[in-house]
Amino acid sequence: MAIHSVVCVKQVPDTTQVRIDPDTGSLIRQGIPSVINPFDLHAVEAALKFREEQGGSITAVSMGPPQAEETLRKVLGFGVDRAILLTDRAFAGADTLATTHALAAAIRKIAAAEPVDLVICGKQSIDGDTGQVGPGLAHRLGMSQVTYICGLEGIDPEAGVIRAWRQLEKGREQLEAKLPAALTITETCNHIRYASLPDLIAAADKPVEVWTVDDIEVDRTKLGLKGSPTRVNKIFAPPVRERGEVLVAAESSAADAAAKIMDRLTEQGLEMGLAG
Amino acid sequence: MPDESKKTRASAGKNNADKAGGGKAATAGKNNTDRASSGKAPTAKGRKLRERPKGKIGEVWVVIECEGDVAAGVSWELLGIARSLATDLGSRPAAVILGIDVHCQELARQSFERGAAAAYVADHPALVPFITEPHCQVLAALARKHSPEVILLGATTRGRDLASAVATEMETGLTADCTALEIDPESLLLRQTRPAFGGNIMATIITPGHRPQMATVRPGVFPLPETVAGATGDVIASKPRLAAQQTVRRLEFLPNPEEEVALQGAHVVVSGGRGMRQLKNFAMLEELARELGGVVGASRGAVDAGWVSPRRQVGQTGQTVRPALYIAVGISGAIQHLAGMQHSDMIMAINSDPTAPIFDIADYGIVGDLFEVVPALIAEVKKRKAAAAKGESVKTS
Numbered sequence: 086m087a088i089h090s091v092v093c094v095k096q097v098p099d100t101t102q103v104r105i106d107p108d109t110g111s112l113i114r115q116g117i118p119s120v121i122n123p124f125d126l127h128a129v130e131a132a133l134k135f136r137e138e139q140g141g142s143i144t145a146v147s148m149g150p151p152q153a154e155e156t157l158r159k160v161l162g163f164g165v166d167r168a169i170l171l172t173d174r175a176f177a178g179a180d181t182l183a184t185t186h187a188l189a190a191a192i193r194k195i196a197a198a199e200p201v202d203l204v205i206c207g208k209q210s211i212d213g214d215t216g217q218v219g220p221g222l223a224h225r226l227g228m229s230q231v232t233y234i235c236g237l238e239g240i241d242p243e244a245g246v247i248r249a250w251r252q253l254e255k256g257r258e259q260l261e262a263k264l265p266a267a268l269t270i271t272e273t274c275n276h277i278r279y280a281s282l283p284d285l286i287a288a289a290d291k292p293v294e295v296w297t298v299d300d301i302e303v304d305r306t307k308l309g310l311k312g313s314p315t316r317v318n319k320i321f322a323p324p325v326r327e328r329g330e331v332l333v334a335a336e337s338s339a340a341d342a343a344a345k346i347m348d349r350l351t352e353q354g355l356e357m358g359l360a361g
Numbered sequence: 362m363p364d365e366s367k368k369t370r371a372s373a374g375k376n377n378a379d380k381a382g383g384g385k386a387a388t389a390g391k392n393n394t395d396r397a398s399s400g401k402a403p404t405a406k407g408r409k410l411r412e413r414p415k416g417k418i419g420e421v422w423v424v425i426e427c428e429g430d431v432a433a434g435v436s437w438e439l440l441g442i443a444r445s446l447a448t449d450l451g452s453r454p455a456a457v458i459l460g461i462d463v464h465c466q467e468l469a470r471q472s473f474e475r476g477a478a479a480a481y482v483a484d485h486p487a488l489v490p491f492i493t494e495p496h497c498q499v500l501a502a503l504a505r506k507h508s509p510e511v512i513l514l515g516a517t518t519r520g521r522d523l524a525s526a527v528a529t530e531m532e533t534g535l536t537a538d539c540t541a542l543e544i545d546p547e548s549l550l551l552r553q554t555r556p557a558f559g560g561n562i563m564a565t566i567i568t569p570g571h572r573p574q575m576a577t578v579r580p581g582v583f584p585l586p587e588t589v590a591g592a593t594g595d596v597i598a599s600k601p602r603l604a605a606q607q608t609v610r611r612l613e614f615l616p617n618p619e620e621e622v623a624l625q626g627a628h629v630v631v632s633g634g635r636g637m638r639q640l641k642n643f644a645m646l647e648e649l650a651r652e653l654g655g656v657v658g659a660s661r662g663a664v665d666a667g668w669v670s671p672r673r674q675v676g677q678t679g680q681t682v683r684p685a686l687y688i689a690v691g692i693s694g695a696i697q698h699l700a701g702m703q704h705s706d707m708i709m710a711i712n713s714d715p716t717a718p719i720f721d722i723a724d725y726g727i728v729g730d731l732f733e734v735v736p737a738l739i740a741e742v743k744k745r746k747a748a749a750a751k752g753e754s755v756k757t758s
């Protein structure tokens with residue numbers, strides 16, 4: 086059974102380098118590099134593995150500004166077959182709900198030409214951090230929903246199902262889902278491979294298709310900022326915790342510092358488990 | 362039974378309390394009739410705010426996450442905040458419990474003790490074990506019928522998963538991982554504050570024109586409300602119709618190893634980072650944690666090195682903890698780590714680098730080699746406990 090996977094990838098600012106302007110309380114994004122959302126690389130890896138095991142093809146989709154093409158170029162370098170960039174002013178300012186309207190419309194169009202067995206997303210994006218787009222797509226597209234996958238057992242082509250493990254707070258559960266299914270992938274699911282030289286060379290010749298709002302069938306009132314039910318009301322710097330008392334062990338001894346700190350902690354009401 | 366909602370509404374006053382009507386069935390039923398008679402049929406999806414009858418505010422719902430008749434702690438934490446939001450809205454907090462009858466009844470009882478004024482109970486075998494789709498159908502149907510103002514869920518694997526599906530079904534807004542929730546006194550909108558961009562900024566999000574307003578909250582963000590033994594409330598029971606066959610089924614459940622004590626709710630968390638250098642050095646942290654009655658956590662650095670299970674990771678992409686004492690050992694204090702522990706009551710850091718950012722947020726810090734400081738701490742704690750034990754026995758004899 087050849088598997089056609091659609092992988093959703095997002096370009097994000099490298100949040101480890103984002104800083105906040107202490108005066109204005111706004112985000113300093115200048116000079117901050119854009120990267121592919123790290124979890125989406127695990128989604129790509131999962132798709133590559135399915136293609137190796139079952140045959141088939143992989144289409145990557147991204148919604149974002151024109152420069153998000155870089156992100157799609159990167160995944161083409163991993164051997165993804167086809168890449169589509171959804172870019173249009175109409176999409177700008179979308180929250181997760183509006184994002185799923187656009188992406189779902191694009192996936193429906195992709196599926197009209199070649200039926201889609203799997204939609205694969207990262208577990209969350211590192212800028213929005215919501216993890217809402219994957220389940221939203223599953224629901225909108227009427228696909229089986231399996232989120233936060235920490236291990237993949239694989240696809241059973243005869244039964245037309247996929248088996249996967251998901252991490253819960255109190256344990257792990259194995260789920261079996263009928264295809265087509267929409268998955269979200271966590272970082273513990275797989276190890277990202279290195280792009281191979283032949284794939285990188287082949288990617289150089291592959292186009293990134295660009296779709297605008299005119300290329301998809303969608304209710305335009307559901308897109309972008311005006312289609313988003315949520316509004317950002319205020320942005321501010323996280324409250325700072327004050328720097329406390331810092332002792333330097335070398336100035337006395339580790340034992341002294343330990344004793345002093347324990348004094349402070351007990352003064353503050355820390356109770357030590359006396360059972361142990 | 363005296364209607365709790367009537368009481369809170371009456372005391373809140375501002376929302377035409379007198380017109381709202383009292384009886385329990387009226388709460389939801391009247392709402393629908395009002396809307397129908399106003400000539401605007403409720404749309405199946407996404408209710409617009411302006412269609413809402415004036416002066417009638419829906420309830421604040423908490424979806425109780427459960428395995429059998431055991432609820433996730435975060436659900437009870439949410440009932441606490443739901444109660445205060447409901448008071449500010451002039452409405453009432455309600456629990457939503459989806460499962461099989463025996464479990465639902467027990468959980469409803471516990472919900473009342475944790476402050477819910479009502480419990481919506483849906484009983485169907487397809488709701489156990491948790492599978493997203495049937496839960497989504499039932500929750501969305503209940504929400505359409507009873508028009509809650511707010512729905513809160515734990516930001517757990519299942520809560521996040523279910524919340525997104527329901528918000529999509531209802532075409533409404535959803536804000537993930539809120540760290541503060543409050544009612545705007547002017548607009549009565551839910552102000553949902555959450556970290557964004559990896560914890561670099563905080564954003565307050567509102568959902569002005571759609572209902573319900575939905576949010577998820579991580580475990581440990583809000584305190585557990587006190588239990589009021591014997592408290593009761595309205596039970597609104599339903600038997601949903603669901604397909605027996607679902608497209609997703611659970612084959613197996615493997616609980617976490619038993620010796621693994623949960624990070625959530627731990628009194629003390631001792632976390633190690635890349636500075637620990639090797640797996641075997643974590644034995645030291647285990648000992649310190651044991652002496653303090655706590656558990657061991659880790660930074661992503663230590664998890665990536667393979668020393669600690671990803672389940673122990675604290676931070677933006679790990680867990681949020683709020684212990685009485687958090688001890689960060691050999692952890693630099695990257696913003697993504699701070700996102701998961703900065704609300705601890707007390708923070709103590711041990712790091713050899715005096716400029717490590719962890720010291721900027723620590724209440725107490727020791728600049729020094731962890732391989733000297735941690736053993737010294739263990740020795741100190743043992744010494745004090747031994748002294749205290751002696752003191753105790755002297756007193757009691």
Ligand SMILES: Cc1cc2nc3c(=O)[nH]c(=O)nc-3n(C[C@H](O)[C@H](O)[C@H](O)COP(=O)(O)OP(=O)(O)OC[C@H]3O[C@@H](n4cnc5c(N)ncnc54)[C@H](O)[C@@H]3O)c2cc1C
Nearest residue numbers: 634635636660661662676677678679691692693698713731
């Ligand atoms: C999208 C994304 C999500 C992330 N999510 C998380 C998350 O959830 N949780 C998380 O923790 N991180 C997360 N990170 C990673 C984060 O940015 C940091 O890389 C990570 O927290 C660093 O771990 P660390 O402090 O253990 O290691 P390091 O930064 O390498 O710090 C090690 C520290 O140990 C000290 N040290 C070394 N030797 C000694 C010694 N002998 N005695 C005392 N001190 C010593 C050093 O001075 C140093 O400060 C995320 C990153 C990204 C991009």
Ligand SMILES: Nc1ncnc2c1ncn2[C@@H]1O[C@H](COP(=O)(O)O)[C@@H](O)[C@H]1O
Nearest residue numbers: 093094148206207209210215216217218
């Ligand atoms: N603009 C986008 N384009 C393509 N995929 C996206 C986009 N936004 C989110 N996704 C996918 O949805 C996942 C979860 O994102 P989020 O809900 O924003 O946390 C990401 O890991 C991506 O796989």
